[in-house]
Structure formats: C-alpha cells, structure tokens
C-alpha cells in the first residue's frame with residue numbers, strides 16, 4: 531500500500547522514506563533481545579499528507595514485532 535487517506539483533512543497521503551534510514555528505520559521490541567540477535571523487528575516508514583502535511587508512521591512488517 532503506497533497511499534492512505536489523511537485522517538485530518540482526507541487528503542492523499544504518500545508513502546515516503548527517511549533519507550538516512552535506508553528505506554525504513556529499523557525498530558525493535560525489547561522483549562526480543564537476545565545475545566546476538568533480535569528478530570522482533572520491523573522497518574517503519576512515514577506517510578505524508580500532500581495537502582496539510584500530517585505525517586503517520588507505519589511498520590512494514592507489524593506482525594514481526596509481537
């Protein structure tokens with residue numbers, strides 16, 4: 531999904547990425563911390579409203595964070 535509807539103004543939101551984030555910032559659930567790895571992780575990316583500028587973050591793989 532590359533487009534969403536803005537909850538503030540019902541404008542068109544476009545999926546973007548943070549320039550320094552390698553197409554998604556990696557976030558981890560601390561419950562998954564192990565000695566060498568943490569598989570409870572996902573990348574997150576922002577959707578930006580082209581009308582009002584509202585930003586929402588969504589996880590690429592939300593199921594992996596549980």
Ligand SMILES: [Zn+2]
Nearest residue numbers: 536539579582
């Ligand atoms: Zn908007």
